[in-house]
Amino acid sequence: MKLQQLRYIWEVAHHDLNVSATAQSLYTSQPGISKQIRLLEDELGVEVFARSGKHLTRVTPAGERIIAAAGEVLRKCESIKQIAQEFSNEKKGSLSIATTHTQARYALPTVISSFMSRYPEVALHMHQGTPTQIAEMAADGTVDFAIATEGLELFGDLVMMPCYRWNRCVIVPKDHPLTKLKKLTLEALAEQPIVTYVFGFTGRSKLDEAFSRKNLEPKVIFTAADADVIKTYVRLGLGVGIVARMSVDEEQDKDLVVLDASDLFESSITKIGFRRGTFLRGFMYDFIQQFAPHLTRDAIERVIHCQNKAEQEELFKDIALPVH
Numbered sequence: 001m002k003l004q005q006l007r008y009i010w011e012v013a014h015h016d017l018n019v020s021a022t023a024q025s026l027y028t029s030q031p032g033i034s035k036q037i038r039l040l041e042d043e044l045g046v047e048v049f050a051r052s053g054k055h056l057t058r059v060t061p062a063g064e065r066i067i068a069a070a071g072e073v074l075r076k077c078e079s080i081k082q083i084a085q086e087f088s089n090e091k092k093g094s095l096s097i098a099t100t101h102t103q104a105r106y107a108l109p110t111v112i113s114s115f116m117s118r119y120p121e122v123a124l125h126m127h128q129g130t131p132t133q134i135a136e137m138a139a140d141g142t143v144d145f146a147i148a149t150e151g152l153e154l155f156g157d158l159v160m161m162p163c164y165r166w167n168r169c170v171i172v173p174k175d176h177p178l179t180k181l182k183k184l185t186l187e188a189l190a191e192q193p194i195v196t197y198v199f200g201f202t203g204r205s206k207l208d209e210a211f212s213r214k215n216l217e218p219k220v221i222f223t224a225a226d227a228d229v230i231k232t233y234v235r236l237g238l239g240v241g242i243v244a245r246m247s248v249d250e251e252q253d254k255d256l257v258v259l260d261a262s263d264l265f266e267s268s269i270t271k272i273g274f275r276r277g278t279f280l281r282g283f284m285y286d287f288i289q290q291f292a293p294h295l296t297r298d299a300i301e302r303v304i305h306c307q308n309k310a311e312q313e314e315l316f317k318d319i320a321l322p323v324h
Contacts, residue, residue, distance in 0.1 A: 003077065005040040006070035008033050009048050013067045014142075017049065017056040075141040079279040090282050092121040098134040099126065099147040101226045103270065106246045107164075107324060108147070111291045119283050130198075130225070138273055144284060146273045147291075150205060153309070158273040161303055162316050163292035165267045166324045168207065169248060170259040171234050171241040178240060179257050186264055190216040193239035195230050198223045207242060210265045231256065246324045269321065276304075294319055 008022070012033065015022040023030040041047050048063035049056040059067065085093050099108065104126060116124060127134075127143055131151025138146035138158055146152055152160050170189065172178050181188060190211060199208070211218045221239055224230050227247035234241040234256065241256075248258050272288060272295075274280070285297045299315070306312045 001040065001043060002036070003073070005036045006073055008036050009040065009063070009067055010070045010074055012037070012049070012056065013059055013063075014140075017058070019056065071140060075275070075277075078141070079277075082279045082281055085281070091119050093281060093283065094123040094125065095145075095284060095287060096125040096127065096143040097145045097147060098129060098137040098143040100131065100134065100149075101128055101228075102244050102247055103147050104128055105228070106244070107270070108291070111287070115283075115287050115290055118286070122283055135273070138275055141275060144274060144278065145288075147270065148273075149268050149270045152271055152273045156309070157276050159276050159278075159303055159306075160271045160273040160309070160312060161288075161292070161295055161300065162269045162271050162319075162321055163295070164322045164324050165269055166244055166246055167262040167267045168242050168265050169245045170261050171231060171243060171248060171253070171256045172259065173235065173237065174255070174257055176240070176257065178259060184259050184261060184264065186211060186214050186216055189240070189242075189261075189264070190218050193219050193221045194242060195222045195224075195233050195239040196220060196242040197227075197230070198225050206266050206268050267323075270324075292322075294321070 007026075011022045011026060012019055015025065019030050019033050023033050026033075037048065044066070046062040046066075047060050048066055050058045050060050082093070097108075108126075112124065112126075116122070125143075127137060129137070131148040134143075134146045134148045135151045135158065137143045138152075146158070147163070149166075152158055170178065170184060178184065178188060178192065196207060199205075207218075219239075222230075222233055224233075227243045230241045230243055231247075231253060233239070242261065245258075245262070248256075272291065280300070285300060288295050288300060289297070302315060303312050306315065
């Protein structure tokens with residue numbers, strides 16, 4: 001059994017069983033990958049992939065467990081490399097982050113700019129996706145950190161830490177009827193066509209819960225994962241927008257009226273998470289603290305040693321999180 005063979009089956013499984021695409025991503029040949037997978041299956045005495053002719057059709061039950069174990073081995077190997085790099089050159093390496101558009105566009109630019117100035121030899125890679133995809137990428141080791149508001153709690157093997165609180169605002173064109181109200185209410189919002197986030201994105205559940213508590217059915221007529229897209233359709237008069245307050249730029253969005261909605265919806269908490277057992281290099285601790293100053297190295301290490309999520313939450317219950 002070779003480490004290369006384990007990498008091949010892992011990568012093929014994560015390229016939708018497309019050996020050609022896997023070969024391109026690994027800069028090797030398709031026949032070479034197929035041959036090594038066959039050699040591994042012969043050695044193990046079981047098939048990792050079911051086939052129809054020359055095509056892989058699915059992962060076998062045995063293959064699912066083998067690939068999961070292979071992922072663990074590959075992550076351990078990566079940790080060994082990280083440890084060596086930390087001692088050979090503590091300011092050189094790579095950092096990969098998975099997050100949503102809102103975080104990437106509005107919360108992270110200043111942090112990333114500062115980080116890259118401080119660590120010019122660290123290659124930073126950003127992946128965007130749904131909260132569930134983001135959590136999956138952290139859980140399977142595809143990325144080092146996941147930053148999201150929802151979805152991370154679905155994966156029990158992630159160490160999660162709260163970064164900041166944020167709330168929503170309502171955006172409307174100038175002279176919209178809602179701008180004439182003395183006080184914005186959920187009842188008034190429920191009467192309007194609403195443009196907001198896709199369910200599962202950027203604290204959308206808090207929005208739905210607020211309407212549900214008052215037995216109101218919001219008229220959500222258009223959803224998107226991108227706050228900039230939502231603003232575009234508000235400008236077209238499609239409906240009123242409900243977005244994260246941090247996503248509104250006073251200069252770029254000066255054609256829109258921003259209505260505070262913080263008293264209508266419960267605030268949300270953005271968290272950063274990483275796979276339990278991940279070796280954190282010095283610049284990784286530094287990135288986390290730049291993003292969330294209260295998450296010092298000492299605080300992070302205390303969280304790492306917690307046995308469960310309840311203990312993690314206990315550590316931060318009395319901390320006043322910054323508000324974005």
